[in-house]
Amino acid sequence: MVIDPNSGKPIYIQIAEWIETEILNGNFETDDKVYSQYQLAEMFTINPATAAKGLNVLTEENILYGKRGLGKFVTKEAKKIITNKRKNGKLKALLEEVALEAERLDVSDEELFDMLRKAIAKREGE
Amino acid sequence: MKLVECDNLTKRIYGNNALDGITFTLHENKITGLIGRNGAGKTTLMKILAGYWRETSGTVKVFSERPFQNLIVSANAIYVDDQMTFHQSLTLGDILEEAERFYPNWDKGLAERLFDYFSFHPKSKHDALSKGRKSTFNMIIGLASKCKLTLFDEPTTGMDASVRKDFYRALLKDYLAHPRSIIISSHHLEEIEDVLEEIILIDEGKVFLYQSMDELKEYAQGISGKTDILKPLLDDVEVIYKTEIGAGNTYAVVRANSPVIEQARQYGMAIGPVAPNDLCIYLTAKHKGGIDDVFK
Amino acid sequence: MSLNRVNASDIVKKQFQYKLKAYVGVFTSLVVVQIIALIFSYGGTGGGFSSSNGIDVRYQTYTVDNVIVLTSLWALIHAIILTTKKDWQHAFPFVGNSWTNNLSNILLLLFASIIAAVLTVLSAFAIRVIIFHFVNEDLFRSYTFFLTAENILSGWYVLTFHFFFICAIGYFLGTVSRIHPMLPILVPVIMIGLLIVFEQIHQGFMIEIATFYYEETNPALFFVKMVTTSTILFAVSVFISNRTEVRT
Numbered sequence: 001m002v003i004d005p006n007s008g009k010p011i012y013i014q015i016a017e018w019i020e021t022e023i024l025n026g027n028f029e030t031d032d033k034v035y036s037q038y039q040l041a042e043m044f045t046i047n048p049a050t051a052a053k054g055l056n057v058l059t060e061e062n063i064l065y066g067k068r069g070l071g072k073f074v075t076k077e078a079k080k081i082i083t084n085k086r087k088n089g090k091l092k093a094l095l096e097e098v099a100l101e102a103e104r105l106d107v108s109d110e111e112l113f114d115m116l117r118k119a120i121a122k123r124e125g126e
Numbered sequence: 127m128k129l130v131e132c133d134n135l136t137k138r139i140y141g142n143n144a145l146d147g148i149t150f151t152l153h154e155n156k157i158t159g160l161i162g163r164n165g166a167g168k169t170t171l172m173k174i175l176a177g178y179w180r181e182t183s184g185t186v187k188v189f190s191e192r193p194f195q196n197l198i199v200s201a202n203a204i205y206v207d208d209q210m211t212f213h214q215s216l217t218l219g220d221i222l223e224e225a226e227r228f229y230p231n232w233d234k235g236l237a238e239r240l241f242d243y244f245s246f247h248p249k250s251k252h253d254a255l256s257k258g259r260k261s262t263f264n265m266i267i268g269l270a271s272k273c274k275l276t277l278f279d280e281p282t283t284g285m286d287a288s289v290r291k292d293f294y295r296a297l298l299k300d301y302l303a304h305p306r307s308i309i310i311s312s313h314h315l316e317e318i319e320d321v322l323e324e325i326i327l328i329d330e331g332k333v334f335l336y337q338s339m340d341e342l343k344e345y346a347q348g349i350s351g352k353t354d355i356l357k358p359l360l361d362d363v364e365v366i367y368k369t370e371i372g373a374g375n376t377y378a379v380v381r382a383n384s385p386v387i388e389q390a391r392q393y394g395m396a397i398g399p400v401a402p403n404d405l406c407i408y409l410t411a412k413h414k415g416g417i418d419d420v421f422k
Numbered sequence: 423m424s425l426n427r428v429n430a431s432d433i434v435k436k437q438f439q440y441k442l443k444a445y446v447g448v449f450t451s452l453v454v455v456q457i458i459a460l461i462f463s464y465g466g467t468g469g470g471f472s473s474s475n476g477i478d479v480r481y482q483t484y485t486v487d488n489v490i491v492l493t494s495l496w497a498l499i500h501a502i503i504l505t506t507k508k509d510w511q512h513a514f515p516f517v518g519n520s521w522t523n524n525l526s527n528i529l530l531l532l533f534a535s536i537i538a539a540v541l542t543v544l545s546a547f548a549i550r551v552i553i554f555h556f557v558n559e560d561l562f563r564s565y566t567f568f569l570t571a572e573n574i575l576s577g578w579y580v581l582t583f584h585f586f587f588i589c590a591i592g593y594f595l596g597t598v599s600r601i602h603p604m605l606p607i608l609v610p611v612i613m614i615g616l617l618i619v620f621e622q623i624h625q626g627f628m629i630e631i632a633t634f635y636y637e638e639t640n641p642a643l644f645f646v647k648m649v650t651t652s653t654i655l656f657a658v659s660v661f662i663s664n665r666t667e668v669r670t
Contacts, residue, residue: 001331213444228516
């Protein structure tokens with residue numbers, strides 16, 4: 001992943017989301033140490049304060065925990081929290097967008113459900 | 127420690143207030159962006175901080191010292207712009223040698239590696255370099271001097287896109303290794319915003335906004351929707367920017383905490399973030415009107 | 423990162439070394455100027471013809487006056503150049519302020535004056551050698567043909583302060599001119615105008631000034647007069663330029 005400066009989404013949120021995805025993908029397991037703010041700054045050419053803010057957001061949400069002077073580590077509940085958050089947050093927002101777009105385009109509910117089923121079937125086939 | 131303190135700092139140049147009573151405090155070891163239109167006072171502020179220009183009134187302190195003609199400020203701060211000139215008789219190699227003698231923290235290894243990376247020749251003359259090459263060379267001096275305060279005034283003038291990218295990466299990596307205070311002014315906020323921790327937006331000699339970069343990204347939201355619905359909603363709120371797009375559509379930028387956003391969402395209007403660069407343009411153009419007003 | 427403390431004398435030293443390197447042109451131009459002056463001197467600076475008792479005497483004087491005049495001009499011009507906006511700004515990419523910059527400039531001018539005086543004295547030797555070998559006449563040498571150690575030392579002493587004095591004038595004029603863009607034109611006009619006016623009010627004014635400085639036979643008094651005047655000129659220049667802004 002590369003930081004997208006044009007997304008308008010604050011970079012610290014992009015950083016937080018990137019680490020979440022890494023955790024979901026299994027690149028970081030429970031009690032693994034994640035990147036430090038300086039490593040993140042270096043990786044993405046961003047200000048370390050911004051990277052720190054991304055890590056702090058995850059700490060506040062109990063996805064990471066800090067050990068004084070050692071860095072940030074993945075909590076046991078991390079995966080569950082991220083999954084829930086994305087379901088309630090990102091997925092919900094996406095569905096709202098979909099509903100809005102469907103309304104604009106005059107797509108019927110049945111048609112929309114059908115499209116969704118097809119999309120799921122396609123992913124499962126992959 | 128407080129790095130810079132300005133209190134009601136004013137600078138008159140030929141009867142105009144280039145800086146008009148600005149007050150702010152900068153803390154140490156941050157990368158700060160100084161953003162504003164041409165003539166907003168960016169260069170004036172930087173030259174005062176570097177000790178080259180004298181304030182007309184108010185107070186200014188750098189490292190708790192008054193900067194004008196101050197030797198401590200001169201030894202611990204460097205101002206880099208595209209007007210930097212050197213004696214014609216000195217070669218680029220000579221200039222680096224001299225810089226090393228003057229700056230106690232000079233990083234010779236870094237200077238040489240950057241010099242080679244950008245394929246400079248030690249026997250070249252500074253005057254003979256193109257604009258972009260001059261900027262690149264000056265940047266090397268700015269970084270390698272490792273001053274406690276580094277002021278980059280439009281450092282990427284004339285550089286091509288890949289060198290600009292290299293510059294920001296070099297700046298960040300060096301900053302990570304040796305945290306210090308860096309102030310960069312630029313027209314290209316979209317290019318530098320990632321490496322900035324905070325920005326100072328100045329307009330007409332005044333500090334318009336002083337925020338962390340993250341706050342700025344969440345400062346405002348853009349709404350686009352049908353003019354006849356959106357327009358009445360905007361009547362009682364602060365609107366940062368408004369323009370009509372196509373027939374019957376309006377795009378408006380409002381503060382992120384504005385009640386209009388929720389209302390607009392209920393109408394199903396598209397709501398999105400505003401790029402910091404655009405936002406700065408909108409904010410500083412607010413009182414003057416845009417280019418479109420000229421053609422009305 | 424803690425603040426680096428600096429002291430002014432250290433910076434002045436560094437700036438002086440920097441300027442020696444940056445202004446090599448000053449010294450090469452000195453050599454060129456002296457050679458040109460020597461060539462002019464080859465024809466002699468004065469002469470005459472007299473005849474008595476059936477003996478015709480044609481005499482020619484050879485001096486280093488040309489060398490001194492041209493070197494003085496060289497000193498004046500370089501002192502002015504040091505104060506120009508462009509050269510002034512060249513001193514500021516690195517550590518320094520107006521005060522250290524002025525002091526290192528003055529040191530540079532003093533150093534240049536010493537070198538110029540040495541070369542001028544040497545040119546007095548050179549002209550003797552040239553005349554001795556190339557002027558194809560029977561030479562009746564005057565008593566000053568052979569230079570004594572005292573001649574050499576006093577010549578060098580006087581010339582050093584003379585050139586330094588000229589530098590001080592140039593530095594002063596250059597600095598004053600920087601106050602306003604009109605002044606580079608106005609200053610010479612006013613200076614010449616004032617001299618003419620004084621000359622009209624008081625006949626022989628200019629000669630008196632020249633006498634005051636250059637007819638002084640007491641070396642200590644000469645030193646006091648020269649150094650005091652130079653110091654005043656430099657002090658005023660420093661005072662003016664410490665107030666001006668740089669890197670415009």
